[in-house]
Amino acid sequence: MKNKRYFPMFIDLSDKKIVVVGGGNIATRRIRTLLQFTRNITAIAPKSTMELQELGKTGYVNLITRPVKRSDFDMAYMVIAATNDWKLNDEIYRVCKEEGIYVNVADDKSKCDFYFPGIYMKDEVVIGITASGLDHSRAKKVRLAIQEAMEASDDTDNSEE
Ligand SMILES: C[C@@]1(CC(=O)O)c2cc3[nH]c(cc4nc(cc5[nH]c(cc(n2)[C@H]1CCC(=O)O)[C@@](C)(CC(=O)O)[C@@H]5CCC(=O)O)C(CC(=O)O)=C4CCC(=O)O)c(CCC(=O)O)c3CC(=O)O
Ligand SMILES: NC(=O)C1=CN([C@@H]2O[C@H](COP(=O)(O)OP(=O)(O)OC[C@H]3O[C@@H](n4cnc5c(N)ncnc54)[C@H](O)[C@@H]3O)[C@@H](O)[C@H]2O)C=CC1
Numbered sequence: 501m502k503n504k505r506y507f508p509m510f511i512d513l514s515d516k517k518i519v520v521v522g523g524g525n526i527a528t529r530r531i532r533t534l535l536q537f538t539r540n541i542t543a544i545a546p547k548s549t550m551e552l553q554e555l556g557k558t559g560y561v562n563l564i565t566r567p568v569k570r571s572d573f574d575m576a577y578m579v580i581a582a583t584n585d586w587k588l589n590d591e592i593y594r595v596c597k598e599e600g601i602y603v604n605v606a607d608d609k610s611k612c613d614f615y616f617p618g619i620y621m622k623d624e625v626v627i628g629i630t631a632s633g634l635d636h637s638r639a640k641k642v643r644l645a646i647q648e649a650m651e652a653s654d655d656t657d658n659s660e661e
Pocket of ligand 2: 521524525526527544545547549566567568583584585588607
């Protein structure tokens with residue numbers, strides 16, 4: 501166990517400003533996940549995926565089509581740096597540390613105040629999984645195993661009714 505263990509805090513994101521920098525596959529995947537918890541997401545990127553452009557058009561995400569600038573982080577609670585420019589991701593990390601904003605840098609696990617979890621959700625149950633930044637495939641595998649177990653137990657519950 502080489503990495504620190506992170507505490508699984510369950511937070512109300514619905515009233516907090518979340519800024520995602522980047523509009524590629526990683527940013528889009530994370531936005532898709534975050535939309536299950538909040539509509540308060542600003543995404544900033546000169547170029548974005550079709551899916552993200554659609555989310556921008558329909559108003560689910562506040563999509564800003566240009567390079568990021570420092571004032572974009574004003575009042576942010578949480579920032580995800582998911583650009584393909586590691587120097588920029590690094591700079592975003594530095595700014596967020598200065599401002600006291602929770603930050604996740606998608607290409608550097610040593611620059612994550614929080615890890616992005618694998619998530620399974622059913623009704624009021626929310627399960628988040630991390631492998632402590634060491635093994636994203638393992639996080640996915642465990643998420644899938646939990647999903648199967650939960651779905652199987654739902655079948656059992658239903659058949660008992
Ligand atoms: C450390 C962490 C930091 C952070 O928070 O960013 C991180 C880092 C990295 N991931 C990389 C690659 C991929 N990650 C995924 C998927 C997931 N990655 C997730 C979390 C995390 N990823 C964080 C904690 C991990 C932990 O818990 O240990 C999940 C749980 C959540 C989410 O991202 O949505 C989600 C599974 C969700 C689910 O299915 O439930 C896939 C796709 C797949 O597996 O299908 C690929 C293949 C590429 C692609 O995306 O196509 C690389 C590039 C290097 C490499 O390829 O190895 C790095 C960088 C590095 O390791 O340094
Ligand atoms: N944590 C994870 O799960 C994974 C992380 N990565 C890392 O995540 C990062 C993003 O990966 P992808 O989405 O695949 O990249 P991508 O190349 O598809 O997208 C990069 C995005 O960054 C944006 N960008 C570039 N300069 C910018 C600027 N000045 N301001 C705002 N946005 C800017 C681009 O417009 C584009 O939308 C890479 O650094 C990659 O190494 C990659 C795979 C998995």
